[in-house]
Amino acid sequence: MTGSTRAASPDRIVDIAVGYMAAKQLFAASRIGLFAALADGPLDAAALAAKIGKPEKIARILGDTMSSLGLLSRVEGRYELGADAAAYLAGGGLDLSPFLTFLETISYPHWLQFEHTVDTGEPGKLDVEGARWDTFLSGVMTYNALHARMLAAAFDYAPYEKLLDLGGLSSEFAVEAMRANEKLHTTFVFDPRSVEPVTRAVADAGFGERSTVVGEPTTEARPSGEFDLVMVNHVVHRFGAGENGEILRRARAAAVPGATLLLLDFFLDDDAVQRPLDALHAGEYLVIDGTVVYPEAEVRAWLADAGWRPVDRLTLPGSPRVLVAKAE
Template identity: 35%
Template sequence: MGFMAAKYLFVASEIGVFEKLASGPLILDALAAATGIPPRTLRISADAMVSLGLLERVDARYRNSAAAAAFLAGAPGPDLRPMLRFWDKLSYPGWINLESAVRNGRGQAGFFRFNEEEQQIFSTGVEAFSAPAAAALAMGYDFGRHRRILDVAGGTGSFLIAILRRHAALCGTLFELAGTCAVARRRLAREPEGARIVGARLLLVDLWMDASRTQPPAAPVMAGEFLIHAGDGQSYAEDEADAWLAQTDWRKLERRPLAGPASVIIAEAA
């Protein structure tokens, strides 16, 4: 019956049972009104939580257990509701195919192709799951000997936030997929440490041509050098570089002239 208990927990969290009881005990009808759930079906859900030790029922009033009050009701500190939402909405459905995966030795193709809502659920769920590890790493390693941190596949930036919170002199860079970065930007904007997590810069130095593909003159001439010695090389225009940057999630900032015909295109991680 473990899968039933898990699903009961997911639903109770999703409909707001623990959150609505954060301010104190409620009778069934009051809790039903607060959550917008019919009393009959809410009783089924709430009584299941009582049997699992996450709610208590005293004098016909439901109240959060100590664990639910600490981790599922929105209290300051670790909030496990995003993790439950991730397990329910994204992870749980895939486990229906466990037998097929075991028999065939293949996982679920395309799992990480999220839409915007699913990406939010995934990223915040993983952050909630890994929050204890982020705090432990920030405390357990002396980051004070460093000046900059690059967090590759760093999710929403929760590890960087935990580390920078303890080390005021550090700056960090988060390197992630574009969809995750969209969630991370919103997350970092809410934290003072977010101002110290700067975007990576990309500098492309070449004889970048203008739109006419004739200026600077050395650039089209050099195309012959590439043709002769490389076979498939050529000179490129600035607008071609702009397209590459857009396709690979970089945001162009500017192009600056250097010495002679060379110039540098400066881009920032989008």
Template identity: 35%
Template sequence: MAEQPAQRMFTPEHDSEVEAAGPPTPVRVIELLAGYMVSKTLFAAVEFDLFAAVGPEGVTTVELAERCAIPERSARAIADLMVDAGLLVRDGDRFRNAADAEAFLAGRGPFDLRPLARYWDTVSYPTWTDAATAFRTRQGVRAALTEAQTEAYEAAVALVTAETAADLAGAYDFGGHRRLLDAGGGFGTFVKPILARYPHLEATLVDLPEVAAAVTDQTAAGPLATRLTAVGADLFTDQLPGGHDAILVANVVHLFPPERIVELLRRLREAVTPDGRLLLVDWWRTDVAPHPSARFGAGEFLMISGGDLYQVDEVARWLSESGWRFVSLEPLPPPSGLILAEPRPV
């Protein structure tokens, strides 16, 4: 009997074409299982501001260690792994930033992803250590955030939502509305561009007391001081301010399980004027799979508080159960979309 070749766990090269033609190897599985090592190394690189330290002329590991204030052996280990990840390019004994690292991780490009990296490192990653519990129970597993974690979270949310907020202000005509209620509006990322575009509009932002207090402080001396009122309240237990003919709920629905969403929609129905409208902005599933850029959303929202990415037809059903009439799904640049609803007559 011919001797069978031993299955090798680590192979010299990962050639997808060769692998497709022959028997499978464990390379891809190994890379996925060890992916956290790449992530944590990248998080460390961001913490050390490693990509900012790599100038146009490139750096040696000695220079990198000096600029990042880390041991040379650590600089070498990080640089080697970042080369494998494609974020650094080896040029003899020097390292240079790859184009995307220079654009998004060095602080010199058009878009700075470092706040998002800090959130994933300090808030998301520790939470995902209990991922099996969350997937098993459909309960959130994120612990109470420290002040530093809260700052990282808010910075990441502002970064991720800024474009969608600007898109919404331009895509939906608020000209026919007079008073807007921004439910769970955070630090005003969505409502501020709307107010800037529609000077006749007044708005009330409702969020937790500490968030509302910060919004009040931020707007006290600015042009929105008389047009934006921040109210500290719990969306589920406190009375919501009434008299608004438009209610905006942006990137909030995905944080809650279905039964809580229905409860929130019922409370919002009681707060809207008879001729009002409800605007739900979120990362909706419109078919079997979410948009590729939102593929991690379902897991992240579950970890945070038991949420999910929801189907549009699910939301339409919950609207009907809570006194609303689904009007339409309006496109926004993906992965976001705008669901419009109107109050059904009582």
């Protein structure tokens, strides 16, 4: 026996190896409206099939699989939404269906090039032409919206007044912060291509008067001000080590002493057991476009060199982690 006293079993290997079967059935169930069909209450396979317009055997297979995975319950042959599916797949809150569509139609086929990536270290060829770009963008922004909500549930925005959102990809994080704190004003310093959509999104959310949007490339941006809260969301994995160090130094230059930094991304940790979601995204980012999920220890070193002192790490459900740091 190696590394543990647990008796050897093939279960873990088989569960991992057939994981794509679960994913494909989840994508299919979402795409054909199986979860939405159960929003009004439990249905047996025949009634569910009639409601989604599919053969009963399809409703039964998908219903049984989703119940085996905990997204549905199955009692006396009737399928009912579990709490997670009701909240995130059936219109009960943030609908993750666009994210699942992205995974099914963009990410999953792209992973067929992973063998090439492993053998060469190079990303695959990403096809986001035409309508595929809209699918890509909608999925990524939906996933960002989830991250923003999870962060707002985990972090108290109340003590802050001036927020710098530097180099991010989505306005959702700052919008959730302003929703939680009516005194908070946000300055977005985003890539120039994001100025128009971010300005529109913030206005649509009702926070236009509490926001300023500046267009500057992230690696060149030199934000100015006296910010007591700084967000750097989904930036680290997109840039090299030297660029990230400089971005963090410029963020520190714009922050008052004692300000808080929220650095959100996926990280490879040194914990006893690596969190799977971060390690899986290391492969996703590499095969998609060659970007990097960095070791957390390396990122912490950049923070210290830039004048930030790490004080906490937040693990967000189904989302990246956040390194919390204070301006020295």
